Amino acid sequence: MFSAFAKVFKTPDLRKKLFFTLGIIVLYRIGTHVPIPGVDYRSVQACVDAATSGNNGLLGLVNAFSGGALLQITVFALGILPYITASIILQLLTVVIPRLESLKKEGAAGQGKITQYTRYLTVALAVLQGTGLVTTARTGALFPNCPTAASVVPDTSIFVTVTMVLSITTGTACVMWFGELITERGIGNGMSILIFISIASTLPAALWAVKQQGTIADGWLVFGIIILVGIAMVGLVVFVEQAQRRVPVQYAKRMVGRKLYGGTATYIPLKVNQAGVVPVIFASSLLYIPALIAQFSHSKAGWATWIQNNLVKGDHPFYVLIYFLLIVFFSFFYVSITFNPEEVAGNIRQAGGFIPGIRAGSPTAQYLSYVLNRLTWPGSLYLGLIALVPTVAFASFGGANQLTGTSILIIVSVGLETVKQINSQIEQHNYEGFLR
Template identity: 40%
Template sequence: MLDTLRNAWKIEDLRKKLLFTFFILMLTRIGSQIPVPFLDPSALTSMVSSTGGIFSYLDMLTGGAFSRSTLFALSISPYITASIVIQLLTVAIPYLENLAKEGEEGKRRINKITRYTTLALAFLQAFAYTMLLNNQGAIQSFEGWQYYFARIIIILCFTAGAMLIVFMGERIDAKGIGNGISMILFIGIVSRGGAVINTMIAYLKLAVEGATYYFFAVPFVIVLFLAVIAFIIVMTNAERRIPVQYAKRIVGRKQYGGQSTFIPIKVNMSGVLPIIFASTLLAIPTTIKGFVQISDTSFFGKFLNLFNYNTIWYGLLYFFLIMGFSYFYVAIQYNPIEISNNIRKNSGTVPGIRPGKPTSDYIAKIVSKTTFLGGLFLSVIAVAPIGVGALTRMNISLGGTSVIIVVGVALDMVRQLESQMMMRHYKGFLE
C-alpha cells in the first residue's frame, strides 16, 4: 500500500487528486469542531458515554462530532440511510428499476432522488436530535420567540452540515481519489485512533500501579486487532469463481467465442450493510430509552435493558440478525436466473451443468454457500468486540464494524490508484 502511494505521488495528475482529497477531508474534520450556537454539549457527551447503542454508533460514524454537537453532528448518516432506502426501493418500484437500467442518465436521476431523500431525512434527524438535546437540557434557556428561534437555528445548522458533507463527498468523486462518502466515513473513524491509543496507555498505567492483569490484556488486544485486520483483508478479497465455457461461432470469416472465463462471486458481497441494518434495528430500544424516561425496575425498563450493548442477549440477536440481513441483501441484489439466461444467450455453459434451470440452481447453491460464509464472517467480526471486552474487562472503542469499513475503504483506494497508474503507464501497440 505504501509503495502504491509513493508511486502515485510521483505522477503529477494523481498527486493533485491526492492533495485535493486530503484538503476536503481536512475540511470535514474542521467542520466537526465548529460548535452549533445555543448549545451546551456536555450533557449529551455524558449521555452518549453512558447509554451507548445508536448514539455511540452515530458518534463512531461522525468521528465524535455527534457527542460534541458540532456542525457536522449528523455527518453522512442521513445519506447512508437514504442510499439504503433508495437501493431497496429500486427492487420494489418499477420506475426506479427502469431508471437503474438507463445507464449514466438513469444513475444521475437516481442520485438526484437520493439527494432529495437525504435532505428530508437530515431535517427529520436534525429535529429529533434537537428534541433530544432539549430533553437533556443542553439548549440555552430562552423565553418567547427566542425559544423557537434558537431551536430553528439548531435544526437548520444540523441539516446544512449534513448536506455540506454530501457536497464534499461528491467533490471527491469528481476531482479526488476514492469514493467520497466512504472516504469521509473513513477519516471520521480513523480520527478516533488517538482516543484508542490514550485508552491503551491508561490501561498500561493501571498495570504499572498494581493491576498487573493489564500487562497481558493490552498485548492480547493489540495482537487480536492486527489478526482481525489480516482476516478482514483475506475475506474481503476472497471470491468463488464459477467457470464458464463459451462455444465457438463463425460469422463470415471471423470466429467469435471459444474462450473460457469465470463468474466471480465475492464471499462478502453485501459489505457492511447487514451490520448497519442489524445495529440500527437493535438500537431502537436504546433510542426509546434515551428519549423517554423509564424506570429500570419497571417491566419495560427491564425489557429495554436486555438490549444493552454488553449483554449476551444483545450479542445473540446481533449475530442472527446479521446472518439474516446478509441473505436478505444478497437475495435482492443477486438473481441467479438472470445470470443463467445471460450465459445461455451468449452461447455459454458451466462445464458439467446443463443450461437453463440446472445452471440457475447451481449458481443459487454456490451463492447460498458464499453468503453463509460472508454472513458468518461479518457476524463474528461484529460480535467479537463484545466478547473480548467482557473477557479482558477493557472498553474496546473501535469495534469490528469500524475495522471493516476502514480496511475496505483503504483497499478500494489502493485499487483505484493502481488502476489509474496502469492507465498512465499503458504501452501502446507501437512500442
C-alpha cells in the same frame, strides 16, 4: 500499497486528485469540531468523557461513524450515516417499486435520478435524526452519566431549536457534497473514504483511554493485548474479504462472417462476503430506531425502560442476539437484491457461454443460486462474529467503544477498495506495455 502511492505522486493528474481529496478531508475534520449554535461548549466537553466511558453500544457506534462529532454536537454531528441509510433504503425499494427498478435499468440517466432521490431522502433523514439529537441533548438523555447534562442546551426556545436542527441538516448536506466531490474529482469512493476517516480518527483516543486504565503495568498489558487482537482481526478481515469462489465460464466458438470468434474461458468471481459491510450498517441503523424513540419518551414507561436496558447496551445478551440475527438476515437479503442469478444466466446464454457440466438457462441460474447460498452462510456468520465478538470482549474496557469489529471491518474494507481504485487509475495512465 506504498508503491502505488509513490506512483500517484509521479503522475500529475493523480497527484492533483490526491491533494484535492486531502483538502476535502481537512475541511471535513474541521467541521467535526465546530459546535452548532445554541450549545454550551464547556458543558458538552465536561460531559463527553463520562458519555464515552458509558456508551459501548449503539450510541458509541454511531458516534464512531461521525468521527466523534455526535457527542460533541457539532455541525457534522450526524456525519455520513443519513446518506448511508438513504442509499440502503433506495436499494431495498428498487426491488419493491417498479418505477425505481426501471430507472436502475436505464443506465447513467436512471442512476442519476436515483441519486437525486437519495439526496432528498438524506435531507429528510437528517431533519428527523437532527431533531432526535437536539431533543435528547435538551432533555439530558444524550449524557446520562453527566450531572450537568441539562445545561448543554441552556436556551430551549423554538427559534434556537429550529436553528440547531437546520445547522445539523445543513452540515449533513455538506458532508454528502464532500463525498460526491471526492468521487467525481478525487480518487473515488468518496462516501467510503469519509467513513474511513471518521472511524480512524477516533481510534488513537480510544487506545490511549484503554492504556490509561488501571496501573501502569496493567495498562500496557491490556494495550498490548488489544493491539495483538486488532492485528489478528485485520488479517482475518483481509483474508475473508479477498476470498472468492470462481465459477468457470466457457464460451463456444462462433463463425461471424469469415472469422472465428469465442473459445475463451473466464470465470464469475463470487466473494465469500458478497454483501460487504452493508448488513452491519443497516442492522445498526434499524436497532437505533427503537432506542431513538425511547429517548423521546419523557415518562419512565415500561417499554422505554425495557428498550434502554436491552437494546442500547452493547454487551447485553438480548442486544447481541438481535444484532447477530439482523446481520445474518440482511446479508441474505442484500445479496438477493444485488445479485440476480437469472439475469446473470441470461447474459451468459446470450453471449454464447456456459458453465462446464451445467446446461444453459434455468439450470445455470439454479446452480448460481446454490453456490451463492452456500457462500452467503459463512459470509453472514463471519460478519456477525466479527461485529459482535470484539464488542463483547472490549465491553469491560472504558473508552474502547471504537475498538469494535465493525470499525475494523470498515477500515480494512475501505482501505482495500481505495488501493484497488488507485491501482486502476494508475493502470489507465500506464501505456508502456502497449507502446512496446
